Amino acid sequence: xxxxxxxxxxxxxxxxxxxxxxxxxxxxxxxxxxxxxxxxxxxxxxxxxxxxxxxxxxxxxxxxxxxxxxxxxxxxxxxxxxxxxxxxxxxxxxxxxxxxxxxxxxxxxxxxxxxxxxxxxxxxxxxxxxxxxxxxxxxxxxxxxxxxxxxxxxxxxxxxxxxxxxxxxxxxxxxxxxxxxxxxxxxxxxxxxxxxxxxxxxxxxxxxxxxxxxxxxxxxxxxxxxxxxxxxxxxxxxxxxxxxxxxxxxxxxxxxxxxxxxxxxxxxxxxxxxxxxxxxxxxxxxxxxxxxxxxxxxxxxxxxxxxxxxxxxxxxxxxxxxxxxxxxxxxxxxxxxxxxxxxxxxxxxxxxxxxxxxxxxxxxxxxxxxxxxxxxxxxxxxxxxxxxxxxxxxxxxxxxxxxxxx
Amino acid sequence: xxxxxxxxxxxxxxxxxxxxxxxxxxxxxxxxxxxxxxxxxxxxxxxxxxxxxxxxxxxxxxxxxxxxxxxxxxxxxxxxxxxxxxxxxxxxxxxxxxxxxxxxxxxxxxxxxxxxxxxxxxxxxxxxxxxxxxxxxxxxxxxxxxxxxxxxxxxxxxxxxxxxxxxxxxxxxxxxxxxxxxxxxxxxxxxxxxxxxxxxxxxxxxxxxxxxxxxxxxxxxxxxxxxxxxxxxxxxxxxxxxxxxxxxxxxxxxxxxxxxxxxxxxxxxxxxxxxxxxxxxxxxxxxxxxxxxxxxxxxxxxxxxxxxxxxxxxxxxxxxxxxxxxxxxxxxxxxxxxxxxxxxxxxxxxxxxxxxxxxxxxxxxxxxxxxxxxxxxxxxxxxxxxxxxxxxxxxxxxxxxxxxxx
Numbered sequence: 181x182x183x184x185x186x187x188x189x190x191x192x193x194x195x196x197x198x199x200x201x202x203x204x205x206x207x208x209x210x211x212x213x214x215x216x217x218x219x220x221x222x223x224x225x226x227x228x229x230x231x232x233x234x235x236x237x238x239x240x241x242x243x244x245x246x247x248x249x250x251x252x253x254x255x256x257x258x259x260x261x262x263x264x265x266x267x268x269x270x271x272x273x274x275x276x277x278x279x280x281x282x283x284x285x286x287x288x289x290x291x292x293x294x295x296x297x298x299x300x301x302x303x304x305x306x307x308x309x310x311x312x313x314x315x316x317x318x319x320x321x322x323x324x325x326x327x328x329x330x331x332x333x334x335x336x337x338x339x340x341x342x343x344x345x346x347x348x349x350x351x352x353x354x355x356x357x358x359x360x361x362x363x364x365x366x367x368x369x370x371x372x373x374x375x376x377x378x379x380x381x382x383x384x385x386x387x388x389x390x391x392x393x394x395x396x397x398x399x400x401x402x403x404x405x406x407x408x409x410x411x412x413x414x415x416x417x418x419x420x421x422x423x424x425x426x427x428x429x430x431x432x433x434x435x436x437x438x439x440x441x442x443x444x445x446x447x448x449x450x451x452x453x454x455x456x457x458x459x460x461x462x463x464x465x466x467x468x469x470x471x472x473x474x475x476x477x478x479x480x481x482x483x484x485x486x487x488x489x490x491x492x493x494x495x496x497x498x499x500x501x502x503x504x505x506x507x508x509x510x511x512x513x514x515x516x517x518x519x520x521x522x523x524x525x526x527x528x529x530x531x532x533x534x535x536x537x538x539x540x541x542x543x544x545x546x547x548x549x550x551x552x553x554x555x556x557x558x559x560x561x562x563x564x565x566x567x568x569x570x571x572x573x574x575x576x577x578x579x580x581x582x583x584x585x586x
Numbered sequence: 587x588x589x590x591x592x593x594x595x596x597x598x599x600x601x602x603x604x605x606x607x608x609x610x611x612x613x614x615x616x617x618x619x620x621x622x623x624x625x626x627x628x629x630x631x632x633x634x635x636x637x638x639x640x641x642x643x644x645x646x647x648x649x650x651x652x653x654x655x656x657x658x659x660x661x662x663x664x665x666x667x668x669x670x671x672x673x674x675x676x677x678x679x680x681x682x683x684x685x686x687x688x689x690x691x692x693x694x695x696x697x698x699x700x701x702x703x704x705x706x707x708x709x710x711x712x713x714x715x716x717x718x719x720x721x722x723x724x725x726x727x728x729x730x731x732x733x734x735x736x737x738x739x740x741x742x743x744x745x746x747x748x749x750x751x752x753x754x755x756x757x758x759x760x761x762x763x764x765x766x767x768x769x770x771x772x773x774x775x776x777x778x779x780x781x782x783x784x785x786x787x788x789x790x791x792x793x794x795x796x797x798x799x800x801x802x803x804x805x806x807x808x809x810x811x812x813x814x815x816x817x818x819x820x821x822x823x824x825x826x827x828x829x830x831x832x833x834x835x836x837x838x839x840x841x842x843x844x845x846x847x848x849x850x851x852x853x854x855x856x857x858x859x860x861x862x863x864x865x866x867x868x869x870x871x872x873x874x875x876x877x878x879x880x881x882x883x884x885x886x887x888x889x890x891x892x893x894x895x896x897x898x899x900x901x902x903x904x905x906x907x908x909x910x911x912x913x914x915x916x917x918x919x920x921x922x923x924x925x926x927x928x929x930x931x932x933x934x935x936x937x938x939x940x941x942x943x944x945x946x947x948x949x950x951x952x953x954x955x956x957x958x959x960x961x962x963x964x965x966x967x968x969x970x971x972x973x974x975x976x977x978x979x980x981x982x983x984x985x986x987x988x989x990x991x992x
Contacts, residue, residue, distance in 0.1 A: 265853075265855060265857075265858060266853050266855065267807075267853060306857075307856070307857070308855060311856075313857070369812065370809045370811075370812045371809065371811075371812025371813060371814075372812075372813070372814070372817060388811070390811065392856055392857075401673075401964065401965045402961065402962060402963060402964065402965065403776045403777065403937070403938055403961075403963040403964045404843065404845035404847055404868040404870070404964075405776075405777075405794070405796065405843055405868070405870045405936075405937040405938040405939065406775065406776040406777030406778075406936075406937030406938050406958075406961065406963060407777060407778070407843075407937070407961060407963075408777075408778070408843075409833075409835075409842075409843065409844075411778060411961065414833075414845070416829055416846045416849070417829065417833045419826070419829065420825070420826045420827070420828070420829025420830045420832075420833065421826075421829075421830060422826070423822055423823065423825065423826025423827075423829070424826045424827060424830050426826075427815075427820075427823045427826065429815075436815075437810065437811060437813075437814075437815065438815075439810035439820070439857070439858075439859055440822045440860075441810055441854070441855050441856045441857055441858050441859065441860065442851075442854050442855060442856050443822070443849065443851045443854065443860075443863075444854070445848075445849045447671075447672055447673060448847070448848050448849065448850075449671060449672065449714060449847050449848055449964075450713070450717075450798055450847045450848050450866040450868055450904070451671075451712075451713070451719070451798075451845070451847055451868050451964070452671060452845075452847050452964045452965075453845055453847065454846075454847065454849075455965075457849075460856040462810040462811070462856055462857050464810070464811045498856070530811075530812075531809070531811040531812030531813075532809055532811040532812050533811065552812075555808065555809075555812065555813060555817065556808060557808060557809040557812060557813075558807065558808065558809045558810075558855075558857070558858045559807045559808065559858075559861075
């Protein structure tokens with residue numbers, strides 16, 4: 181077999197600092213543009229240089245490593261991200277980056293091709309410190325002007341540009357400084373479907389639409405023991421009803437996902453009625469129209485509840501990405517190769533957002549999923565069986581080899 | 587008139603650092619046992635020394651200033667607290683302390699009495715940094731062993747004993763080192779009733795029972811975009827239903843107060859289902875049995891909701907004070923004096939907890955309320971009309987004078 185799994189797992193262990201750690205102690209916090217992110221970037225660049233890849237860094241800190249890339253040629257691009265959420269697992273993102281490096285190394289050492297091929301490591305896919313998520317691929321594919329992106333700040337008022345400078349990854353290459361021939365991303369599913377259906381591989385038809393809203397409800401602070409219930413303007417009351425409304429859709433809207441993930445109240449004291457509650461809504465649906473319809477109904481409901489309870493409010497849209505369909509030709513190659521390798525597979529939509537959905541705007545794109553045990557993700561208990569990781573990697577190698585022939 | 591209102595307002599301005607501040611800029615944060623608390627304590631002790639009062643500090647930092655107090659005599663005690671909540675108004679607590687000082691000064695300078703009389707400043711009435719609230723009067727009246735109280739810690743793991751040492755208010759006097767003949771506390775209502783009913787004075791029949799609960803719901807963190815709604819263990823869902831349940835009692839339980847004042851979730855990220863939510867419940871009722879009944883129903887409801895949603899939980903009781911009835915004889919004197927002074931008045935229960943409810947355990951006790959504009963309290967917009975403050979002070983003077991005759 182062309183792939184060196186030992187090397188792959190050693191590199192993964194290395195960037196995640198997993199040496200001598202028991203599974204229970206895994207706790208990865210490689211938030212984008214922190215020192216931990218920089219350390220991992222530096223390591224991967226050394227590995228890429230050892231392969232004689234030419235390194236390019238663009239103006240949002242995306243790292244590219246090219247083999248045989250000349251001007252006016254279009255490389256096949258493989259890759260993903262290495263930033264993580266807080267208390268993350270080891271595979272989310274890193275699998276697609278270290279996996280791409282391994283595939284490239286195997287292709288080069290086997291002298292498979294002279295065609296241009298590249299690896300991409302996209303900045304800030306998770307959006308933990310800087311919003312929106314998928315920021316690196318969003319910028320590379322020119323979804324937004326770079327100077328507007330530079331103004332985005334974290335909670336400590338540090339701009340993305342200053343954070344890039346600080347870790348020395350503010351690169352010179354412009355947005356879309358080259359056009360990939362196609363893009364392919366290997367990733368864990370981050371959901372339970374492949375695990376439940378006992379399949380090795382997910383063929384990804386596309387990514388569902390995502391909207392993030394931030395809702396702020398403004399009430400009136402007052403003493404918890406002296407203010408009659410009927411005289412209150414308590415934003416918690418409205419929040420509770422919004423939460424109940426959201427969860428009432430559980431049974432009849434199977435594909436609608438809604439999550440209240442972040443929640444903060446002021447002044448946050450036992451004996452004081454809150455004057456303000458801020459919360460986020462993560463809304464996803466494979467069908468753009470249904471998502472908009474749900475969002476409209478939700479907005480209407482919030483308006484009604486706030487009016488009835490004398491609560492002022494505002495709703496800001498933090499993120500809004502439409503659904504994306506992946507390339508059918510690439511998926512056909514993935515299906516054929518899976519069959520040939522006797523890997524079981526399933527076609528599905530991605531519930532999570534991925535850099536691939538940005539790349540789909542500029543070139544034929546698809547993804548390969550491997551199963552997540554119990555569907556656990558964005559948590560230190562996230563895991564994929566070693567045998568499934570190996571199958572995913574081997575499939576990525578074989579599909580890339582096939583695509584290079586075209 | 588015996589009372590020097592100018593001196594009173596100057597002192598209030600002085601301890602609240604209000605000099606040259608417009609009403610909009612008032613923002614008092616004199617949290618118990620912080621430097622701000624110490625500065626105010628030091629100022630008041632100087633004023634008490636100027637009156638030749640003998641100063642005693644007990645082992646929880648309560649400050650007492652006595653006039654003509656000898657061993658085995660029982661002084662009439664006036665007082666309240668000077669610690670505040672965050673972003674507080676100027677009168678909550680301070681009115682009863684600076685008011686008591688003013689009444690004592692007037693009585694002394696008018697040579698009204700030779701009988702012993704004292705002022706009390708009780709430590710940590712608000713319970714913001716250290717729980718429970720009313721800690722100083724709770725300790726003085728021996729509701730709990732001092733060594734148990736010393737172990738109480740703030741969120742930074744600092745014990746109450748170390749905090750007292752740090753501001754140099756760990757005194758030598760033991761719990762209940764003297765027995766007051768009676769206790770009288772002047773305080774703002776902190777509720778809207780006197781303001782709505784347009785009365786000058788509140789005659790306080792007692793204090794409603796208070797229970798503070800801390801509820802923790804444990805769910806399962808997971809990816810917001812890939813975890814089907816039916817596979818989730820989201821504690822926010824249960825929280826929303828608990829909030830809706832609580833607020834459904836609004837109409838049919840007029841005297842039941844319930845507040846969710848404090849709320850924290852983990853990991854608090856837009857795209858991650860929460861694994862934990864912690865919130866507090868402040869429950870009050872003038873009727874002890876009804877409070878217990880409500881608490882039992884609530885516990886049952888939480889249990890049912892957690893079971894139905896596969897959520898683990900725990901409920902801790904942070905505070906539990908039964909209702910208190912104040913002294914009818916003292917209240918009769920307050921009513922008679924109000925009539926004589928032609929102040930309008932109303933008999934009512936206190937919605938808030940007060941040091942007086944602790945003192946009621948050891949001596950005849952009552953309170954005088956003055957109106958709070960719009961019922962606003964525990965907020966920088968808390969206010970009482972100057973004319974009402976003057977009436978309250980004048981009434982405290984006249985009632986104390988009358989009680990000294992007995």
